[in-house]
Amino acid sequence: MSEIAPVTTDDGFPDSPASPPAAGAGGRARGSWPLFVAFALVAGVVAAVIAAGFLAESxxxxxxxxxxxxxxxxxxxxxxxAVVSTCVAIGSFLLSSFLVSPRVDVGVFEDSRLFHRHARGDARRLREGKEVLDEDSAHGGPADTLDAAGIAWKYRPGQDPLVQALKGARLGVDGSIAARTGAWACLVTAVLALLLVPxxxxxxxxxxxxxxxxxxxxxxxxGQVSTxxxxxxxxxxxxxxGVGALLSTRWIMQPVWLVGAFFLFVPLGLEGHSATGGDHDYGTNSYLWxxxxxxxxIGGLIALIAHGRRxxxxxxxxxxxxxxxxxxSxxxxxxxxxxxxxxxLSFSDWxxxxxxxLIAIKAVAVIALxxxxxxHRKITIPQLETNPVLFRRIAAVEVALMAATVGVAVALSRTPPPPPRIPDINTMDIQLGYKLFVAPTWTNVWTMWRFDIMFGTLAILLTWAYIWGVLRVKAQGFDWPWWRxxxxxxxxxxxxxxxxxxxxLYMPALFSMHMVGHMILSMGVPVFWVLGGPITLWREAIQPAADGEPxxxxxxxxxxxxxxxxxxxxPAVNTIQFLVAFYGLYLDSIYSFAVSEHAGHLGMNFMFLISGSIYFxxxxxxxxxPRRTDPKIKLMWLTFSLPIHMFFGVTLMMLQTVLAYDFxxxxxxxxxxxxxxxxxxGGGVAWASGQFPLLIVYIVIVNQWWTDDKRQMKSYDRRADATDDADMAAYNEMLAAMNQGINPEADYYDSDVRNSPRNNPRDS
Incomplete structure (x- = not known):
């Protein structure tokens, strides 16, 4: 029998067998590289023309x-x-990650919805005081009784059929084309970036x-030019x-490449006007957002235009x-x-x-966009199914205006801002972004306030998302524990x-306050977060996916x-990553580099939060x-880490050289x-603060151990009642045989040898 060749599109990618024909397939699919080049030229030419007007002044x-x-x-x-090509990369990976679906069998979606219904049904029965049994644990005997933790483990995300399918899913035709576009856009950005160095x-x-x-x-x-x-x-x-994206064909890697594409912008956000002078902490953080x-x-709209054209x-x-x-956005x-x-800018400078x-022109352009x-919301999107060309044409004009706005923004980076009205800038302004006038005390640290645009905004957004989840769950008729x-x-x-x-405010200026912040970010905030169960909440709040749309x-x-x-x-890897993130930073050369740059402060704080969240x-x-670890194993690794925390604090207290002295x-x-x-x-803070939270965690894990033992005893009692305590009878029989001088293990071995094919050739 001859092999049937897979159906392919004009792009050479196998079509998804589970996917219906594309809407508008009767039209001619067109490539979008000429548009990408046109958008890049618009941005570059606008930037060059405007910059030429300010050349003499600069x-x-x-x-x-x-x-x-x-x-x-x-x-x-x-x-x-380069900015436009970066946007193309971001938008393309956004499309391949979240806007179009990978190849997933349609039947998986119904299985996932059934999985979700079973999980909610068991949770409801438990809240109503009814017994919930784990039929998978029966093995010929009575099923185990599930508590809340048991239900959470049985219906953990990794058991969801759709999640399992996504982890191994390959990209469809559209996702593959978008991913390839994003990869080449990253490589183009790399070439342009190297050209910008000289x-x-x-x-x-x-x-x-x-x-x-x-x-x-x-x-x-x-050596001399930061840009x-x-x-x-x-x-x-x-x-x-770019190379990583070209070599991968699975959906699970696309969000990774999306993050990589975003990081193309990060070095640029950490230099230029925003990263210098007074208030540069505000300037840098707001610019990164x-x-x-x-x-x-911009990237998302460019990707949609390309998706529509093909x-x-x-x-x-x-x-x-x-x-x-x-x-x-x-x-x-x-x-x-x-x-x-x-x-x-003051108001009169605009x-x-x-x-x-230029700022005013950019603001007007954003309003027009x-x-x-x-x-789009009022006219083109409602007509998308009947008149998709209208959306693409309007979107193309919109992206052209976006590209021109990018050109204005690039010209801004080469235009000198007006000098400050009061040039009162000292070393603290240059290094920290603000001035500190008095030493920190137990009281004044609570009366000094300066909103942190990065982490303050993050806290507000996470709170909003959590409250939204709680309200959605309650609207669906379910309760969510208030203590979470x-x-x-x-x-x-x-x-x-x-x-x-x-x-x-004092964290970047004093080692002692840095250590206070370090302990809170790595051992305080993460403990509160993980006890709130945000992923469980958001998964409950979001309805299961429709067919074909993860x-x-x-x-x-x-x-x-x-x-x-x-x-x-x-447990071993988790303990090591936490200890390395916790203490490896304080090697003098690493810490000196990190503390002297605003990027270093941002990186350290994010690392503390992420590492602590994974650990706890x-x-x-x-x-x-993803894995269920026995509480005894957790205790073993936690016990292993406790003296290391103490050793680190004592070591800091005994040092006779100042870390990051030059800064x-x-x-x-x-x-x-x-x-x-x-x-x-600071060493004393590390020693005292590092021990106290871990002792609390120690107590929590001991309680987990006790609860786990209770659950196992309850399961054993159920099995004993159902089998008339057959396990205990067999155990007593073995003890009686041993009391009579019979070795049960030897008897078992001898019978195994006697019954082997080598000693029974007729049976072989």
Missing amino acids: LALLGIPDPGPLTTAGLPLVRGA MYLSDVSGETLGTAIKPENWSVAL SVAFVAVAIIGVIT HLLFVGLW KGEGMETAVRRYSILAFA AVGMAISGLINAAIR LTTGYGR AGFGLY TAWFIGGNIMLLVTMCSGIG GPRAWLGVLIDNPVMRFVTH WELIGVDPA YSTLGLPWNPDLLQDQLV
Whole structure:
């Protein structure tokens, strides 16, 4: 019998056998690379034209000669194109991850809904005081009785048929094309980023590009030009993400590449106007949020246009999902942009300075783009099924305006902002972004407040998402334990207060306060979070996916139950990652680098939160982890870690050299603290604070052990009643035989040898 060849599309990818024909398949599918190039050129040309208008002013302020047109016109052109290609990468991976479906058998969706109904039914019976049995544990005998923890484990996300299918699912035709587009866009961004390295050296030195691009000058660029260093980081991220995406065909890797594409923006968010001078903590954090929303809004729309031009399947679902992201991104981009502009502009500067006028133009463009979004919601989306061409045409004009707005933004990065009205900037402003006037005390750390745009916003968003989940669950007729809500919101309040109070203000300036914040972020907030069970709540709040459309409920399941999380939550690995994240940071060279940069502070704080959340989730979390660890094993590893925490604190207290001395000594704090004594206090905080939370966790795990033993005893009693205690009778029979001098093990072995085929050739 000859093999049947798979059906393929014009792109050469096998079509999904479970998928219906694409809507509008009778039309001609078209490629989108010419559009991508056009959008990149629009952004680059607009940036170059505007930058040329401010060239003389910029050169005069910097006091450098004109480096020539290849730099003055080429740099904004290339940077604008790089921003657009990054947006293409983000949007393409967004499409392959969450806007179109991978290849999943349709029957899995009904199995997943049935799984969800069974889970809710068992949970309801338990709340009503009825007995819930685990039929899978019967093995010929009576089934075990399930408690709340047993039900949570039986119906853990990893057992959901749709989650299991997604973990091994391959991309469909549309997802494969989008992923390949995102990969090549990352590689294009990497090439453009490398081209910008000598361009920025030429820009700041006044040398021509022909001189700056010589190999011997690259070391100068990387040693003296921070923007060149940032673009080298962009190139490295682009190559890793692009090559990785080209080599992978499974859906589970697409969110990873999406995160990698977002990281293309991060180095750029940590340099430039926003990262320098006073209030640069506000400038950097707001700019990072701004870039996140830019990537989602522009990139997502570009990906949808490409998806529509190739007659991709599921356009209605993709547009519906994107429209929610687009609205949130538009609001977030506007707010973050206003915050960023307010740092450097007074009200009168908006129309009286070149920088202010560019900000005003960008604001008008964002308002116009919001109008396009409203038009889509009212006109084009309702007609999407009958008139898809209208959506694509309007969206193409919208993206062209977006690209022009990107060009304005790139020109802003090359336009000098107006000088501050009161040039009162000292070392603290440059290093921290703000001034500190008095030493911290037990009282003033609670009276000093400065909202942290990164972590304060994160705390607010998580609280909103959790309350939304609680309300959705209650609207469906189910209860959610109030104490879990209290735990999770308490953790967010702890995060908000820590980062926005005097603790957060003094964390970058004093080692002792850094250690206070470290302990709260790694051992306080995560404990509250994992006891709130947010993943369980959100999975209950979100309805199971419709046929052919895996949704947020399944995505959350894959997030916490996948091969990587299964490896990380192994007790040994989990303990090691927590200890390394906890203490490896304080090797002098690593800590000195991290504490001296705003990026280092952000990275440390995120690492503390993530590492602590994974660690305590595996130990005491409400959300079921991918593997079920015996409480005795947990206690063993926790006992192993306790003396290490103590040793670290004592070691810090005994050090006679100051960690990151070059940074702390140059801050110029008015009260002139004793840095070695401050480090001694920090070591004491690490010693005392590190022990107390772990002792509480120790008690919780002992209680888990006791509860687990009770459950096992109850199961044993049920089995004994059902079998007339057959296990005990067999045990007593064995003891009686041993009392008579018979060795049961030898008898078993002898009978096994006598009955073997070698000793019974007739039976062989």
